[in-house]
Amino acid sequence: MNNISENVIKDEKLNRWYTGADFADDVRLIREELLDLHVGLGDVVLVCLPNTAAYPEITQAIWEVGAVMHPIAATTPEVELQQELAEHDYVASIVGGELVDAVLDDRLAIVTALHLKTYPLLHIIRDRKLMGNDAAVPQEDDLALIMNTSGTTGKPKRVGLTHRLLLNGVEHDIESHKMTASDTTMVVMPMFHINAQAVAILSTRLSGGKIVVAEKFSASKFWQQVKDNHVTWVSVVPTIINILLINQKANENYSDDIKLRFVRCSSFALPLDKLTAFQTRFHTQILEGYGMTETASQCTINPFDSPKVGSAGKPFKTDVAIMLDGKITHETNRIGEIVVRGDHVINSYMDPHPDSFKDGWFLTGDLGCLDDDGYLFVEGRKKDIINHGGEKVAPAQVENSLSQLNFIKEVSVIGTPDTLYGEAVTAVIITQGNQDEELERQKVIAHAKETLANYEQPTRIFFVDDYPRNATGKVIRLKLREQIMSSLVGRVG
Template sequence: MTKLTTALIKELDVDQDKNILQDAENGIWYTRRQFQMDVESLKNSMLARNVGYGDHVLIALQNAVVYAPLMQAIWEIGAVAYPISDTTPGEELTALISSDDYPVAFVQQQFAKPLSGLAGITRTTISLRTIMELPILWNDRVLVNRTKPNETRILETDLALVLHTSGTTGKPKSVGLTHELLYNGAIHDRDSHETTSKDTALIMMPMFHVNSQIMSLLQMRLAGGRVSIAKKFSASRFWSQVAKGDVTWASVVPTILSILLLNEKSQAQFDDYQDQIHLRFLRSSSFALPLKKLTDFEDRFHTLILEGYGMTETASQCTINPLDAPKVGSAGKPFATDLKLIVDGEMVDAPDVVGEIAVRGDHVISDYLETNPESFHNDWFLTGDLGYLDEDGYLFVKGRRKEMISRGGEKVAPAKVENVLNELPFIEQVAIIGMPDDLYGEAVTAVTILKAGETSRPLAKEKILKYTEHKLAKFERPTEVIFVDEFPLNTTGKVVRPKLRESLLAASVGGEA
């Protein structure tokens, strides 16, 4: 066993009648004993089909309490969890299920029937305490020649979790997080947030993300605390979920905070439940919240906003504002992380000097699964983000060297969206850029040149938005379509995205109908 699995097993062995896992949708709590029984059922189901050490397990589930025991069961048998969005397009999901990379997949009910009709795929279901019926898809082509599961001893350096972070080229980078990285990341999160067994975290961010998996779920498991899991964020239910779940903190993105400030139902619900709310803080990440919105939120809802900075490659966070000394507008101080800035090829830590953020630590990857040496310098990870440190050592993130779009906490690769839109016959050329969005940070904007005489701009916009509904995950779909006659190009004929963005901002161009 590893430090991670040992800690998770021990946590379930103590005070087994304690409620530790709640379905925020219906308010039902599950005890450590029920949690442990589900872990054993899931383990036995996979081992009986000869799934074991080193196998990759595909997960395409919306947020649900079953996620927690499923992750532990996968890690205990030495397998690797591979969670993806439950809004993954059908074609992509079919391709994954049909490949020989995953001997088993856990999917939503609506996916199970059509996918089980694929050649070589067998469907079964399992009944658990945390879910009445969970579909399981077995890849018989992979499993047919197995007589027993691989029971190789699990090492700290073995993979436990694979997540994708999109690069600007459109080709996703596979981030492999080991047992050791997960454990270290969660321990650092626990210590920096000062969470204990008395705390309860509300999870509403997608559970195929590092934020929910490590920042929230694993942190609270290693703190001996409780977790309440919602399917997704709901402004009209947020404060009732916080109150009824006795939630003491939650991880959010600035978009959520903005919506709570604007939503009338949210405001009224807070007033109804405020005597039952015991929030210590809301932990915000992704992009900086404007100063006025941050102070307005803290004043209106009487809670602390704790801003930090991290990413998938660092098993959640690198910096966090100290609870006793937060500095508004900053991403806080490095915690269990070495951090320097690269300026003109040199590493510096002088104050007020803007450079590329570089980090290292016992929770930071040393390479991607598909080796990518340009993202590393010696033992430092180059984040691609720009920032500076002030005289007190607080980090201020200024933007991204890369062209990634950050929408409500999701990262969108422009090239991936462009590749999809270029399939449309009436498009001459398209460039995907991020335009300012007060609510979501950035809007995924399709700046488009149409082929002469092919279609009208209003019809083209309608077709673009409709086409991407079936080709892209929801967060990747363009929310704005702007039509132009030409792009600013460099000497090699490539679109100069910063200049394009600047010109659109200067002209105050909105979506053109």
């Protein structure tokens, strides 16, 4: 950060800017507490917090002692949180007061409370069963960040990002987005995502700009927040673009004196009419790109001076190719699996997944093609993962939860097209007998709220007698999806 007396980060919920000195003071408090608790080199710290200006301070303090941060969603159900803690060795957890009891759960631990300028009461819970390491300055190839990304089995894959991978990815972000110290970004994406962590926060800190942290996206407040804080760019997903276009308060609060340099949009392609309508209505440029947790943010981005609508842009400091019949090629206009490699791309997961890598390439599981001008077009997903407003939902995770209900004989979860969220999480259920469908629907909704994160909860529920199956009895998801799509009108739950 630059001059310590200048404002560098704002927490919208608290409606307060913090200076570089405020930021440094909070980092020092957190770091000293971690040192006192003997959290050091290579120790993994779980962070479960909503969006807050304290997030980047916590990140820096953890890295300064050489530890590794693993952020998860603040909306993670307590059962899921406890499962995460049981399966992996977290030397410490950093949470808000409402989750202290869930983390403790009869665990032998030391609980400390910190009063930060950016966060009134932060709790660090130190697991006493784990020794911890001495603090040390991390090396470039030491782990910095662990993030969960959903897999087709429903078991999240753990992505380990080193300091080198993150630095390379962030430097590419800065160059491709032409970021400078005069920029101010607003974070509306969840901070446990790579999008907020790398594309918005780390890139802005490294380029010397300012950060405005919104607890969550609010359509009615968005344009006023942009105007009041002189925001110059923001990173979003297509769902946010759609909401801003149709939300009455958002349109009322927009004024022509608002000047965004650009809006970065990724996750799934925007339809031409939506992209054009947004750029015309709000007088800014949308830059679409393609990336993922495994690549420490982006692989491709549309150039400012020559964007191609419908594409995810051109590769930027990344080698992008297509795998056809098991062979990797740069052949154009052929749809196959998108594969990538570069100085910001992982070459292994934290747990073994050798089928995700081939000859130094990462196999994304997404389908797409490169056109004659080198632009990437993402055509769909090889995997069953549902893309709900930028959140990746593993069907098996939702199926495992809903299967706990005793009236459900079988459940299949698929993604169905949704104009607002890209895909809706759709539960297709076979029940044990003839019962009240509306009552069962309400039970499904209630159970999902208790056991699943917000984005995993089904927004469409259908009851059927059977599924289309192959000769071995396995559900043919593509045919099931087609059947449900044909009956969507008037039957959405």
